[in-house]
Amino acid sequence: MGRSPCCDKVGLKKGPWTPEEDQKLLAYIDEHGHGSWRALPAKAGLQRCGKSCRLRWTNYLRPDIKRGKFSLQEEQIIIQLHALLGNRWSAIATHLPKRTDNEIKNYWNTHLKKRLAKMGIDPITHKPKSDALLSTDGQSKHAANLSHMAQWESARLEAEARLARESKLRSHSLQHQLGPPGFAPSGSASTSAAQLVNKTAWNSTTGWTKSSEGNSAVLNTGLGGAANLESPTSTLTFSENARPIMSKGLGVSSMPVIEFVGTTSGSSEAGIIKEEGEQEWKGLGSSTNLPDYKEGIENSLSFTSSLHDMTISMEGGWTPESLRPNSSHIDVANVMEEGFTNLLLNDSTDKSLSDSGKESDENSGGSGDGSDYYEDNKNYWNSILNLVNSSPSDSPMF
DNA sequence: AATTAGACCAACCGCACGCGA
DNA sequence: TTCGCGTGCGGTTGGTCTAAT
Known part of the structure; x- marks a missing residue:
C-alpha cells in the first residue's frame, strides 16, 4: 500500500504564508468549515496543497490558539x-x-x-x-514498572486525545450548523465525545469522580469503568495519603495487572516499588x-x-x-x-x-x-x- | 558597521494509521 | 482481505532574527 502524494505539487506554492492567503483560508473555513483538506485549496482559491492548509490552520490560524511566551x-x-x-x-x-x-x-x-x-x-x-x-x-x-505504567498511560492518553480530537471536529461541524466557528457551545464537546465513545466502545464515564469526603479522587478510564469490568479498565485512586493505587488490565480477570503503590508522605509506609527502588x-x-x-x-x-x-x-x-x-x-x-x-x-x-x-x-x-x-x-x-x-x-x- | 554564530519557529516531509469501498 | 484515500504525527529543514565579536 503505497503512500499517495497529498496533492499534485506542480505549480503549488510553498514556504511562508502571506496575509492574503491566510485571509482566504480563514474566510473559507469560516464559511464552510475545512471539510476535505485536499479539496479545500481549490475551493478556497489557494495555490497550496491541502496538507499545507491544514498545517497553517491547526498551527496558526485556529481561533483557539494561544501564542506567545510559555508560562x-x-x-x-x-x-x-x-x-x-x-x-x-x-x-x-x-x-x-x-x-x-x-x-x-x-x-x-x-x-x-x-x-x-x-x-x-x-x-x-x-x-x-x-x-x-x-x-x-x-x-x-523499577524502571520496567514505570515504563509499563508510562506505556499504558501513554496508550490511554493517545486514545483519549484521538477521541477528543474527533469530538472537537464533530463539535466544530456542529458549530457551523448552529453558529459561527471559534467557541464550542457549552457541553457540546462532552456530548459529542460521549457519542464517539459509544461509537468506539469506550465507556463514556471516562473522567474524574470525587468522593464525597473530598479527599480522594478516582479516575476510571476505559471500557466499562470501575463498575463494569467487562472491558479494559484503568483505575487510579488518590487518597488523602496520596497513596495511588493503579491497576491495569486488558480484560476481565485473566489479564495481567500491574499495581503501583506509593506514598508521598512518610518513608515508613513501604510500597511495592519502594522495596525495589530503595537503593x-x-x-x-x-x-x-x-x-x-x-x-x-x-x-x-x-x-x-x-x-x-x-x-x-x-x-x-x-x-x-x-x-x-x-x-x-x-x-x-x-x-x-x-x-x-x-x-x-x-x-x-x-x-x-x-x-x-x-x-x-x-x-x-x-x-x-x-x-x-x-x-x-x-x-x-x-x-x-x-x-x-x-x-x-x-x-x-x- | 560588518560579519558570524546561535536561537527561534513556521513550514515541509514522509511515515503510520484508520476508514471505507 | 486488499487497496486507496485522508489525515495525524513526529522529525527535520531553512529562513529570519538577535546577540556576540
Missing part, C-alpha cells in the same frame, strides 16, 4: 508529560490548552531540553545523568541539582493537585468564557508557587550547585541515606500521573 506552569506540564510520554507532542498538547503540538515541540527542543541538560538531567529519561552509573538490579525492575537513588547526592529538582517536584505535586481540583470543578462542559485567555484554568494554575520550573529558569548552574547541598541537607534532615531520592522519584511519577489524569476530555481545548 511557568505550561513549562512544568510539558516537562512532566514529556517524562511520561516522551516525544508524543500531540498527547502532551491535549493537556496544554490553546497550545499546538508543533509549538510545544519547538519549545521543548529550543528551551526545555537544553535547560534539563544543563542541570545534568537527561532530557530523554528525565533522570540525573549520573543515574546511568548506578547498578541495574532493582533499578531495572535506586542512593548516590545521587553527587548530582548537583537534584535537591532543587526535588523541591520543584514537590511543588509540582501541589500544582497538579490544584489542576486536578480545578479539572473536577469544571466538569460539566466548557463555556466560551473558559476558552478566553484569562479563563480560570490558567488563573488557578498561576496560584502555584514557583518551584520546579523556577529552577529550570535559573541560568546559573553555579548557584544551583552551591545551593543544592544546603537545601539537600535541609530537606532531607541530613539523613543522606538515599531514601529521599526514592521519595523524589516516586513523587515525581505521582505528580505526572496526577497530571495525566486531568483528563484531556476535560481540557478547555475541547
Whole structure:
C-alpha cells in the first residue's frame, strides 16, 4: 500500500504564508468549515496543497490558539508529560490548552531540553545523568514498572486525545450548523465525545469522580469503568495519603495487572516499588541539582493537585468564557508557587550547585541515606500521573 | 558597521494509521 | 482481505532574527 502524494505539487506554492492567503483560508473555513483538506485549496482559491492548509490552520490560524511566551506552569506540564510520554507532542498538547503540538515541540527542543541538560538531567529519561552509573538490579525492575505504567498511560492518553480530537471536529461541524466557528457551545464537546465513545466502545464515564469526603479522587478510564469490568479498565485512586493505587488490565480477570503503590508522605509506609527502588537513588547526592529538582517536584505535586481540583470543578462542559485567555484554568494554575520550573529558569548552574547541598541537607534532615531520592522519584511519577489524569476530555481545548 | 554564530519557529516531509469501498 | 484515500504525527529543514565579536 503505497503512500499517495497529498496533492499534485506542480505549480503549488510553498514556504511562508502571506496575509492574503491566510485571509482566504480563514474566510473559507469560516464559511464552510475545512471539510476535505485536499479539496479545500481549490475551493478556497489557494495555490497550496491541502496538507499545507491544514498545517497553517491547526498551527496558526485556529481561533483557539494561544501564542506567545510559555508560562511557568505550561513549562512544568510539558516537562512532566514529556517524562511520561516522551516525544508524543500531540498527547502532551491535549493537556496544554490553546497550545499546538508543533509549538510545544519547538519549545521543548529550543528551551526545555537544553535547560534539563544543563542541570545534568537527561532530557530523554528525565533522570540525573549520573543515574546511568548506578547498578541495574532493582533499578531495572523499577524502571520496567514505570515504563509499563508510562506505556499504558501513554496508550490511554493517545486514545483519549484521538477521541477528543474527533469530538472537537464533530463539535466544530456542529458549530457551523448552529453558529459561527471559534467557541464550542457549552457541553457540546462532552456530548459529542460521549457519542464517539459509544461509537468506539469506550465507556463514556471516562473522567474524574470525587468522593464525597473530598479527599480522594478516582479516575476510571476505559471500557466499562470501575463498575463494569467487562472491558479494559484503568483505575487510579488518590487518597488523602496520596497513596495511588493503579491497576491495569486488558480484560476481565485473566489479564495481567500491574499495581503501583506509593506514598508521598512518610518513608515508613513501604510500597511495592519502594522495596525495589530503595537503593535506586542512593548516590545521587553527587548530582548537583537534584535537591532543587526535588523541591520543584514537590511543588509540582501541589500544582497538579490544584489542576486536578480545578479539572473536577469544571466538569460539566466548557463555556466560551473558559476558552478566553484569562479563563480560570490558567488563573488557578498561576496560584502555584514557583518551584520546579523556577529552577529550570535559573541560568546559573553555579548557584544551583552551591545551593543544592544546603537545601539537600535541609530537606532531607541530613539523613543522606538515599531514601529521599526514592521519595523524589516516586513523587515525581505521582505528580505526572496526577497530571495525566486531568483528563484531556476535560481540557478547555475541547 | 560588518560579519558570524546561535536561537527561534513556521513550514515541509514522509511515515503510520484508520476508514471505507 | 486488499487497496486507496485522508489525515495525524513526529522529525527535520531553512529562513529570519538577535546577540556576540
